[in-house]
Structure formats: structure tokens, C-alpha cells
Amino acid sequence: MEEVLLISRFITRSLILLSLWFLCFPPGVVCDTGNVSASSNSSSKPKVINIGALFTLNSVLGEAANRAIQAAVDDVNSDPTILNGVQLKLLISDTNCSGFIGTMEALQLMESDVVVAIGPQSSGIAHVISHVVNELHVPLLSFGATDPTLSSMQYPYFLRTTPSDHFQMYAIADIVDYYGWREVIAIFVDDDYGRSGISVLGDALAKKRAKISYKAAFSPGDTESKINDLLVEVNLMESRVYVVHVNPDTGLNIFSVANALNMMGSGYVWIATDWLPSYLDSKDAVDSNTMNILQGVIALRHYTPDTDLKKSFMSKWNNLKYKGSAGHAGFNSYALYAYDSVWLAAHALDVFLNEGGNLSFSYDPKLHDTNGSMLHLASLRVFNGGEQLLQTLLRMNFTGVSGQIQFDPDKHLVHPAYDVLNIVGTGTRRIGYWSNYSHLSVVPPETLYTKPPNISTGSQHLYSVIWPGDTTSTPRGWVFPNNGQPLRIAVPNRVGYKEFASKDKSPQGVRGYCIDVFEAAISLLPYAVPRTYMLYGDGKRNPSYNELVSRVAQNVYDAAVGDITIVTNRTKIVDFTQPYMESGLVVVALVKEAKSNPWAFLKPFTAEMWFVTALFFLFVGAVVWILEHRINSEFRGPPRRQLITVCWLVYLTH
Template sequence: MPAVISGPDNGGVAAIVDELPYVELFLSKRTEFGIIGQPFTRSGWGFPLYRDSSLAIDMSTAILKLSETGKLQEIHARCKIGLSGSFPSSGNTSSSSLKPKVIHIGALFTVNSVIGGAVKPALEAAIDDVNSDPNILNGIELKLVLRDTNCSGFIGIIEALQMMQSDIVLAIGPQSSGIAHVISHAVNELQVPLLSFGATDPTLASLQFPYFLRTTHSDYFQMYAIADIVDYYGWREVIAIFVDDDYGRNGISVLGDALAKTRGKISYKAAFSPKDPVSKISDLLVEVNLMESRVFVVHVNPDSGLNVFSAAKTLNMMSGGYVWITTDWLPLYLDSREAVDSDTMNLLQGVIALRRYTPETDLKKRFMSRWNDLKYKGSSGPGGFNSYALYAYDSVWLAAHALEVFLNEGGNVSFSSDLKLGDTNGSTLNLSSLHVFNGGQQLLQTLLQTSFTGLSGQIQFDQQRDLIHPAFDVLNIGGTGAQRIGYWSNHSHLSIVPPENLYTKPPNISSGSQHLYNAIWPGETSKPPRGWVFPNNGQPLRIAVPNRVGYKELASKDNRPQGVKGYCIDVFEAAINLLPYAVPRTYMLFGDGTKNPSYNDLVYQVSQNKYDAAVGDITIVTNRTKIVDFTQPYMESGLVVVAPVKEVKSSQWTFLKPFTKEMWFVTVAFFLFVGVVVWILEHRINPEFRGPPRQQLMTIFWFSFSTMFFSHRENTVSTLGRLVLIIWLFVVLIINSSYTASLTSILTVQQLMSGIQGIDSLISSSEPIGVQDGSFAFNYLVDELNIARSRIVQLKNPEAYLRALNLGPKAGGVAAIVDELPYIELFLSSTKCLYHTIGQEFTKSGWGFAFQRDSPLAVDLSTAILQLSENGDLQEIHKKWLTHRECSIQINQEEDNQLDLSSFWGLFLICGIACLLALTFFCYRVFSQYQRFSPEDEETELVDIEPSRSSRRSIRSSSFKDMMDFVDKKEAVIKEMLKRKNNNESKQTGHSTNGQASSPA
């Protein structure tokens, strides 16, 4: 400090060069010094960390968050950095160390316009109210720097730059979205917040333009409100008529997205220039009037929007059947007029319009009572009131509240030159006179955090920087004014309850909760229009009907006025009668009547607008759905194979056919095996299984095969035998039941005359195949199944089917016919079931009515067909035309009913394991007994017990023979022998012990 005070002549310095924070601290204490020029370097302070430290990135993000939330400025203010310094003006910078006495805010809009005429007095009233309120800004005066864009984007840019030269801290406006796009770049550079009360373009986003704040609701919400209205009345397509600028294009783009979420769409976008004359608009309306949709969404400017309805009225497009929906520009225009003439109202009868909703508060009512005094006070515009006046008024108060907080928190109203603009000093535009507002970032954060209740409702921004609680009135223009038929809010969508009454309740946007009052539509009708007509400008529907040669029950020519009759015609007529609107129609025969027409050609003619629809037995297949729309199928269909059949008499060996040879062999083997196992288990203890060898062999055979009928007379007494028998009887039960069912099937089916067993065998053969002339079966066999065209014979009626099948492939006929199931059912009933379908359907499809692409009638008729099916009318029509004899006899091959071993191996396995386990346990038990019993003892016992047999035993048998004899003995005998042996051993042991005790020592 002494160096700069002494000066260069006294050993000091002429100037000090230092970083700005240090200089600000110095100047806060010594006000006699000041900054000369502008900063000639740009840098900043940071925290040093190790190279590649991840903490550096996180700390940088945190510092940016501190800056965005305003906390960094609060820390700056607490440390008293630069708050009391004085910065004398040097021509390049300006500042104030104290709170300023006057703060300039800018306003930019078209004064002489519908919006501007209401905004100007509202802004001036707001400035007066703020300046006269002692409770805000503490005596600081707000001054309005007003610039007129004069409805010109170029002039708007020039006026905006001139406004910025006045060192404003905040700008209000513009009303034009196009000008707002350009001005937002300027305010971003100069860090001046821009509060727009009228730029509703949804693409004006905070990411691209951080200093842009919208104090009204974006058209994003308005377009979703329109989409909900369209969905509420059941319309699916709309035509958008819009002005070709940022405001119009971007709004309609959002409308398309909104409609897509409700399964709707914009079928056509009709754009025109804001300067186009009425004649061009008329040409545009003539073009859209030739299209299907009758729902028009008009998104234009309020100053020229009535030209659209004037042209529509001239073209008779404001009559019955039309739907007109406008955005908020129409209520804006009507509200701005003290009295709307009757001619204008006649143009608008039946129109649905949206108006920005503002709650009826005491604050708003007091302002409205002042309006008559305000609108003539310095206003050069039309002077009518509209909702934008409320948003403009609230914008001034938002600025005042934010500035008060900004100044109270230590914010400094200071400006500095922009180095980028300093590089343009050679330009005659004098851009260097534009200054950067140093407190712009802090003021922006303060604006985002400000909340108060204004004329338009609660002023508060959400995280996306949009005003909270977007809502609209849904108006219906009728009579001499507009009637509110409901509300739309982002909270609960369509409702007849004011939005503020719903905010305290959970949101409910289900279809059942959406309500509007009844509206009056163009043509003075209270019934909602269907929203579309046929593209030939409402002329009768041209319906093509195939002129068939055969199967005339489905569709054929008739001498009655309708001209056609048949099952398909009756279904179509019944569905049409269920529609809530009339469908004028004319039936036109397709084909010469000498052969069946090509259904592919018929569908193609519909796609080429020669016909509006095709009604008949039209199969829904992939290649047809690519060019037309089909209704819900009203008849199921699928391709089947038909071949001759004959009843084959059963042979004397038919009873053997239920099982294969392998199955018979294993079954017989198991009968014998189980018989042997049971005999072994029962032989020692059951007298019924004993006797001479011949008798025992007969017992085994008898017992085995008698179990087949559960008539075995021998009782099993052993536990193991009973266990094996229970398992075997279960196996026998399954085998018996399966045999009976298979034999019954074989005896009751018919057998095929030829070797064709289905579509697979038909493909592999080389025999000719018959198909119906004109059907899709020909293309399917050739294109999908790769069958040679030379094999396919086209037949035109059931009589031709019969002749071809009777002749057979060797006599110039066909081996089989491939056709759709409904035709085949009719054919079989007429032949008294001499022929039958073979196999199953190998395709699945259905019959439907064909319409041109995107025809709304296809959707409505699909719903009607479902209703016919549910109420039984479809079945009644089917009975009327297609009642026929059912050919229900099955057609099968013998081999299809034969049962093989693979179906029963599990049962045999279980039974076999049970038998082996029982034998194993039995053998172990017998062997244990044999070990305890010796042959010598056996011989002795046999002499005592069976003396007659001992005489016959002259030679000792071999060991194996001895064991077999042991096994052959009764269980009771063995147990008695073992008991005696144990007693003898006990006696011998006793004698031996006594002898030893009596001998001398």
C-alpha cells in the first residue's frame, strides 16, 4: 500500500498489477484507487491435487453445484470480499459499492399486437405497484426499458441489443418464440436473466439457454392436453394446421409425441407462412379436406388465426362431422376483444379451445377491477385483457422479489466488458457497449428459488425450470361466447373439478377418471363426430365382393337392391349396424363369374384405391397385410389335406394289433417270470405251490396267466410273495386298460385308401394335388413348401373336387386336395363323408375384411366383430348359411394306435426290480438256514422223521443236490429240524460238563 501511495517519483510505483480478488480486497479499504481498463488475463483459483486424481473431477462437480445453488456467492458475501469497494467508471466498467437507487429492467415485445396490447399496461402497472410498495426493495426504484419488436424478428434482434446497452439486470419478454431463440444467445453471453411471459416453444430449454426462464406454461403441456382430449373422444388421427415458424413447428412436434403415447398420430401436417394470404390458406384446406381425418388442430398466431376459420367456413368445413381444436391463441384473441362481432362468432361455432388457467383469487379480482383504468394508460395496442397480462405482471413481481433477496444477500449490481465483444472494435455495430452483468448467475439462482402467489397463481419453478401446476381451461365456442366444459392439469388431466381442488389428492389419470361436460359441435349437434370420413370426400364406400363360382353360400350375386348375399355379407352388415355412425356403401362384384377371382389381385386393387374395402372370404396372410389393413378375423381358417377313405373290415388277427411284437414278447416273458418268482417265494410255506413236478409246473403257468384277469385261485401267504403280486397286479391293470383302449380305437377307425398320411407324405410323393382356383393355397404350396407347379391342379368348385378325387392320380385326377378348412367342411358335408381330412391343420389363419392402410373403419369394425362374437350373433349367422353334416369319424393308421415297449418300460422295470429284490432276500434267508444245518444231521433227522425215505437213500447226494433238497423242504420241517439240533447240542454240552466234574483230580 505505501508503494502506490508514494508514487513513482517518491520511490513507489505507478500502478499495481495483481489478481482481481486481491485488488477487490484492497479497494474495499482504500476507495481513492480504482481499476483501470479490463482484466487482460482470464484464470481462476483452484485446489491442487495429484495428477489424474479422481477427486479432482468430483471436487469440480461440487464447486459447480455450489455456484449453481448460490452457496458460493453466500460464502463470498460472508467473507466481505469486494462488497464495500468502489470501482469508478473508466468507460469500460461500471459498479456501485452501495445499493443502487435505480435498477433498470428491460421489456421486449410487439406493442401493437393482441398480446402486446394487454402486456404493456400490465407491465407498467406492475412497475408502479412495486415502486409504491414500501415493503419491497427498500426504496430502490425499478425502471422499465421498453423496446418494440414490431412483429419482426430482425427488428427484435436490433431492439434487444439496444436494450442491453442500458445495463439492465433482467429482461422481460419477448412474446415471440423465434425472437426468444435469438435473444437467449445474447442473454447467455451477457449473463442477464430473461423472463419470458409469451415464448411457449417447448424447445426453449434450460440446457441450451440457462438464462432463459419461462413465466408462463410451455406448449409442451398444452399439446399433451390436446392429446388427452383427442383420446377422450376416441379419435385416433388428427390433421395439424400450424404456422411455419419455431413456435408452430416445435409445438406440433410435441403434439405428435403426445398422440403417440395414446396410440394416436398426426396423419398430415399442413403448414403455412404467417404472411400467407387467405387464398393460400384456402388451397391448403382444400387439400386436407380430401383426406380421411376430420379432426383439425390449429396452432397459429392470434393476430392471423381467424383467417383459417374464415377459409374453412367458405369451404363448408365448419359443418357437421368436422372437429376443430385450437391452442390458446383463440381464447387469447376473444378475451382481448371487449365485444366480438356476430360474424366472427359464426365462424367459430363448435370449436374446442384451450385457455391458460388462472385461479379466481382475490388478488386477481382486485387487479381486474383496475383493468379499465389501466388499459388506456399509455397503451397503443388493442388494449383487451388476456391471460398474458397476468403472466407479465407476475414477471415484474418475480424480478422484484428476486432482486430484493439478491441485494440483501450482498449481491452487487455491477457490469464489466466482454473480452469477446472487445475484439469487434473495428465494427460499426459498437458491440463493445454491451456489458456483462457480474451478478447474473447469482440473480438467476435467486429467481429459480423464489416462490410467491401472483395473479396467475403460484409462481414457483420445478427442477426442469418450468412453472409448477400447469393447467388449462377446456372451452367450447358456442352461441355468443365460450363455455368452459372442463379443465386439464398435469396432475389429473381432464376433469370438471378446478385443478387447485385436486392438488391435495393423489394423481389419478386413469381413463375412468377423465371427464368433460357435453359440448356443442360444428353443425349444432351434441353428438361427438366420429372424426373421419372416407378419403373420397364422403362418397359411399366402394366395397368389392369376389364373384365366386363355387361355395356361393359365402358370397354371391343377388337380384335384390343390395346386389350381393351370403355368409360374409351378413357378417359385414351386422358389424356395420353396430357402429355408432352411418356408413354409406355400394357393393361391387370383382371377377367375371366364370372362375374364382384372384384374391391377391382383389387386395391389391384395394391398396391402389380402386376400392375402399373388400368383403368376402379373404384369408389374412402376411403379404396381404403389408399393403392393406384387415379387421379382426370373423372366421378361423387353416389349410388341411382331404383324401378318399374306405372302411376296412377287421381281420381275424386284429386282437394282436394293439401291441407291437416287442411289447407282446416282453409282456408274456414277464407273466412267466413273475409266476416263477411267486412259486419260489411260496413253495416252502404254501401247500398250493407244492406237489409233483408236473403239478407245480401247471401251477406256475396257471397262476401267471390268471393274474391277467385277476382270477388266480392260489393265495399267497409269504410277505415277499404278496409284495411282488401287488406290484404285478398294478402292472397288469395298466396293460389291460391300454390294450382295451387301443383295440377299441382300431376297431372303430376308418383306414386310408391311399398311402397319404398328411402334408408331409404328400410333399414327399409325386402325385398331383388339387387346390381351389384363386385361393392362397396355390402360392403357399409353391412358395413355402416348394412343391412343383406342375403337380398342382386348380379346381374351381366342389363338383370339380369330387370328379378329381374320384378319378384319382392315375386317371387324370388328384391324390388329395389342399384347401382351407371352411371350404372343406362344406365340401365334405355335400359328399356324405366319403372323403375325410387327413392329419391336422398345418397353417393357422382367419378370414377378415380388407381396408386401405390406416383406415379407422378397420379398427371400429374389429370391435364390432368382437361384439358379434360375444353376443352370439356371429354364431347365428354361421348357422343360417353354413349348417352342414359333421364328418366326425376319425381317420387313422393302425400303427398310430399300436402301443410299443417304450410306453411301458418304466412299469416293467419297477416290477423286475421288485422281483429281484424279493429273490435276493429269499436266497439270503435260505442260505443262512442251510449254513446252520449240516447234511449228516439232515440224514439222521430224516431217518427219525421219514424212515420210509431213508431206506431209499443209499448214496449221499452231492453238495448242490443236498442244498436243493434243503430248499425243497417245507419251512415248518426245517424249523423243527433246527430246533431239535439245538436241543441235542445243548444236551451234549451238559453231559460233557458233568463228566469233567466227576473225574479224579
């Protein structure tokens, strides 16, 4: 009986302890006392919070970002005014510029229960990793993925802490429109970053009545030989305005090959996106050969205000203990955005914890290992406070080293702006600014924010540019393509009126008044127009002009020259020049105004005409006198009276 009582008491105590366990730790909640608190009691704060970083360490942007991120974590941890003593623990993963490796590194990073991930700098990897953070509800703060298609609707946990290429492409479209060019050739890397950026550029140019005439894409790993073949093809085309949107690690190969092909001289226009200034800024010193190649290039760089905070950060940049391994020790704008990304996470976590946010994780039943898989998907846990932390991030508003950190309803940083640079000599020269507020200007953007926005054509300004070939004259932006066919000019082969146009034995094969007028017009153009004349008709009978005009409309001929009458039916299918021959109805006007002369009506009367008039006067008078003097008393009397009567009568009859 006593044994039964003891067993009963043991079971009762076990049930009570088990009930208390489930009350304290509901199913699906994991307690991790080492890093984050999983308790439902939000009053207790963790001592350490894990944050992750994903980027390519051995790259131009990655090395600068690595130094900036680690410096930011140290600054946050040493600042007693934020996070109340809670320390940030940084976990860095190298994506190695690979989407596959980046995905694996992201999954491994998420096993460490990070609450925020910073990076990557690659747009292609960001597309893949965004699916991971969406599933696990971990906000992803990217300082370098500028692909415009990384939308907030498709990837709700993706938050860009740098301006999107959407704005950069509209800045380029404004530059193209400012100089009056109408066609550009896009040279870009064939990945998500390159394709998406150039797609937006096409839309931006269309709004300016311009277009991308050719898209020259190449793979990131292409050799110089393939790039050479690509640029040779580009050089045979009409446009001489090139927009280069590539990666900073390999982008200089484009200009090196272009220089070897003599494409960096007078008449060419090269516009580079922000990758080029990022590369140049990241180098402690750029060799003179590289700078010689880049002379005259226009480039865009992220604009960041020259605040005291930024100057202080730049002054201690070279003294940071974190050094790069690939020689890219210099400073660039992406380092500023990476630094601010850590501070954004710190400010948001501070608010999140003060508002009772729950740093807990739960298992996702959809993530489980099957069929003996060794991937350990079951070790991935969902951040329960991810949605709340994301909303906290979106309402942050503070001033960082890159400027104001605040997001608009589309999750873009407010006030995106760029420096417009001209590469000359041994460095860069700023020729203006572009902002989403007032577009092109020589005034810093923050000065314009206090005034009403003005994007009218007259308000757009840039300083003078030294173009490739060391010239200040704005290039025309196009030439006749070397591989283009000459214009096919149809000439009617008539039977009659050969003075207008007819067959000839001269090198051009035709002659006539119409041909002379056309050749005179061509000679006035400031460029050559290759052309060939093609006779239309057999010369035995006049050709049908309606059929000739139809052939032009059908692109059988590019144009027609001859005595072609402008009639309504023909104007509906082709365009005519202004008529240069005399028409049937004209208005005659003096070229020089004549002085008023009351005797001007006498000018047509010559001396011979006056003599003939007087002779007829006397002749008529004599005839009248002969017929009248015998029967009319008025014609009698003294001779003087008869002469006066005759003259008066003749005068009245005239």
C-alpha cells in the first residue's frame, strides 16, 4: 500500500513539473541563453545579439565594406547610449561572388540565430538569399545590391540601404537629354545587376524621346578576346555614346580594350555608372596608364553630404585595424552605406527591445530533413520578432555618415543623389550633381531641398566637360556606320523633259536640274552621306510616278529625286521636301522696297512708244478733219481754230 502511495506521489509531482515546463516554454519555442532570450518575459534583455554579414571579402566593394562593418560594430558596442549594454556579435560569411555558395553560407549563417543580416553587395546573390530571409523572417540590409527588380513586394524582408539603380539610370537619361543625344549603346554585364539596370535605362530614355540602339552584353568571365570582338561590333554602329554598366572588379577591361581599338579618342562619349568611381576611390593610388585610358569619361558616384560625421569617419579610416587582403584599402561610398547599415540595425534593435520585442525563434514544420538528407534543414528556425523588427527598421530616421537614413513608402532611401564626375588629368572633377528632387544642377542637393522642386529644361545645368580626345566641344554622338549600306536614291528615267533628270555616263550615272539641287543640298551637310542613284524606268516610256512613290514607301528605295508632283495620295505614304520649282500660283513681292514716285506710271512709255502715239494722234486727227470739215461747222474757220478742234476731238476719243 505504501509503495502504491509513493508511486502516486511521484507521478503527481512529475505531472506538476511537466505542466510548469510547458507553461514557461510552450511547444515550438527554443531557449538559447547564450545569445538571445527565448522567454516570453520581454523584460529580460539578452547580453549578446547575433547579426550576420554576407559579402565577397576579396573584392573592391567587399574589402571596403568589411572594414566599415567591423568598425561600426566596435563603435556600437563601445557606445553606452545605445542598446543599454547589449553587445552585437558579428558573424561574417564569404559569398565568394557565387549564388550557390552565397546560398549555402546564408543557410549556415541562419543556423546561428541571427536577427539581422547585412549584405550582400551582389544583386544576383541578393535575389537568392532574399528567399532564405523571407522564409525565416530575418531582415536583410543590403548596402550594395542596387538591382531595381529587388522589389519590396516580392522580397518583403529585403531592405536596401543604398540608392537603387533606378535613380542612377534616370540620371544618365537626363545627361543624355542635356547634351541632345538621341541614341546610346549599352555595354553591360549579363547578370541580374546588368540586365535590370539597362532595362530601366531604356524606359528612362524613352521618356526623353531617346533610345538604346544596341545592347552589348558580355559574361562576367569573358576574356579580353571576346570583349574585343564585342567592341569591334559596337564600333561599326552609328551611335558613339556608350553607357558602361559592369562590375568594378573587371570593368576596366572594357576601357583597356576600347583604348586599343582607338575608341577613346575624339568623337566618342563614355558614361560609366557608379562602379568606376568606386574602383578609383578604393585604390590608394591609380597608375598613370589607367588614368590615361580613362581621360574624358563621365561617371556617376553616390552623393553623400560633407557632414562633420562623415569627415570624422574618413579621417580615421586609414587607422582602422581591419585591413584588406587584395590591396583595396581605399575608401568608397559603399563603405559609408555598410557602416550605416550596422548603425541602422543597432538603432532598430534598441527601439525593438525597449518596446518589448521578443528575440525568440521557433521551428518551422515545413523545414525538416527527409530521406536521410544531411542538409540539416531542421536546424533552421524562424525569427518570431522578424516582422516587428522590420517595421521598426522602416520607421528609423537618423543621420549617418552617408546622410539621412530614412525610408519612403517604397522602401527606398529618401533623397537619392549622385555626383556627376569628369575624369581628367590624374583624378576626377565634379561637373555637377543629380538628385531625384531637381535633377541636374551645379548646386549641392541639400541646398535645393529647401526650395520648390524645379525640373524644367532651363533649370538643368552642368559645368563644362573635357571629352575624350582632350576637346571641350560636345561630341555629335553619332557617325554613319562603317557597315551601313549607302542610301538608295531612285531617279525617274523619263522620255521627255530630260533636263530635270536623265541617264548620264558620269560616275554617278544621272544628271539634270533635280540632281543638281539634291547634290547642292547634300554638300551643305556637315557630314558625308553615302548614296547611289538607281534609274527607275526603261527610258522608252515615262515611268509611273505613283508606283515610284509606293516603292519608296515599301523601302525598296530610301528616297527619290526628280520632278515628282506633290499630290494628296502620295503625301499619305511618304514625306516630301519643300518644293523648289516654280508653281502655278505665286505671289510676287519686291526684294527691296522702292521709293514712292508719282510719275512711276510713265516708266513703261519709251521714246519710241511716245513717237508712235503722237504719229497715230496726228493720223486720226487728219482723218477726222477730212470727213467732218465739209459738213460740220465746228471744223471751219481760221486754220488755228480748226487745228484746236481736231486735237481736242482726238484727245477725247482716246
